[in-house]
Amino acid sequence: MDNNSPNLDTVFLAFADPTRRAVLRQLGQGPASVSDLSAPFDMALPPFMKHIRTLENAGLIITRKEGRVRTCEINPARYAEVEQWLIDQRKGWASRYQKLDALLETLKGQTT
Amino acid sequence: MDNNSPNLDTVFLAFADPTRRAVLRQLGQGPASVSDLSAPFDMALPPFMKHIRTLENAGLIITRKEGRVRTCEINPARYAEVEQWLIDQRKGWASRYQKLDALLETLKGQTT
DNA sequence: ACTATAGTTACCCTCATGGATAACAATAGC
DNA sequence: GCTATTGTTATCCATGAGGGTAACTATAGT
Incomplete structure (x- = not known):
């Protein structure tokens, strides 16, 4: 989980666009054609x-393309890597910001 | 936690650069000057x-600037929002990809 | 075979991003 | 008060990202 990883560059850049985030959310409902x-x-x-x-x-x-249709599907593994990176980051300051866990719990509780 | 939030654009864009990620990691160790x-x-x-x-x-x-020195400090709350977004995303397909939790556990175990 | 559908390829345009310099504050230190 | 330190402002430049057209390929459907 290197900080200098080009993987993280591309993944975060992919997240940094509302269209792509919407596509990801849609794909959460299941595979779909382009x-x-x-x-x-x-x-x-x-x-x-x-x-x-x-x-x-x-x-x-x-x-993957079947006939003339390209079907897209989400890849959970990559999400896991990103979450792991965030968790690693948080480890760094967790000890110094004990209030965060409470904050996270608050956010989890919200439907917003 | 809107998918169309410009906040998410800027946050993910901020993450999408190795220099900035390294700065964030360093700031995890505590506040520092520019x-x-x-x-x-x-x-x-x-x-x-x-x-x-x-x-x-x-x-x-x-x-914040004190004298001629600008001191930087990490803002945990924003991290929490990002993690929450990822969690929300994951909720979407969690039911259809039950294997992911196991996968996440595997990644958590690794020091890589 | 013909036609409509689903992607793809090849361009073009504009603006933001990541980097560089040069020159300029503004504050500490002596 | 001079000087070194620490940021800041103002440009500039090259590249890439996000959007658009036009024209093409390839597969279904009839």
Whole structure:
């Protein structure tokens, strides 16, 4: 879990876009084709495909083409790595900021 | 915790750079001045300051100037929000990917 | 075979990002 | 008060990211 990992660069960059986050959320409901995924967005297919590629290059989704349809699916393992990175970060200052755990619990409780 | 939040854009973008991640890790050890933080990097101060501003704008750090020294400190609350976003994402597919919890446990066990 | 569908490829444009310099405050130290 | 230290402001530059068109390929469907 190196801090200098280009993996983290690409993953966090992939997260740093509302369209891609929405796609990820949608894929949470199950696999979907590219055009199904693109439907909610007022965006041409080519730029939308770039988002898909970005997510795939980041390892956050897996895609495969069957016939003329490309199906996208979420890749849980990569999420786990990211969460682990955040946990590692938190370890660093956890001892000095004991209040955080309480704060996290508060946030978990909210539906917001 | 809106998916379309510009907060998430800026936070994830802030994470998507190795220099900034290293700064955050260093700040985990405690507050530090800008020049102390910049020391490990082969980079001029002005561009380094931009990283600091990026982190501050993302709400990941808090800075204040005393005399001529600007001291930076980590802001745990923002981390909590990001972790919460990831947890929310995971909720979506948790039921369909029961194996993930096991996977997460595996990763937690590793020191890598 | 023809046509509609689903992606793909190849460009183009604009703006943000990550880096660099040069020159300028502003505060400590002596 | 001079000087070194610590940031800051103002530009500049190259690259990449996010968007768009146009034109093409490839597979279903009939």
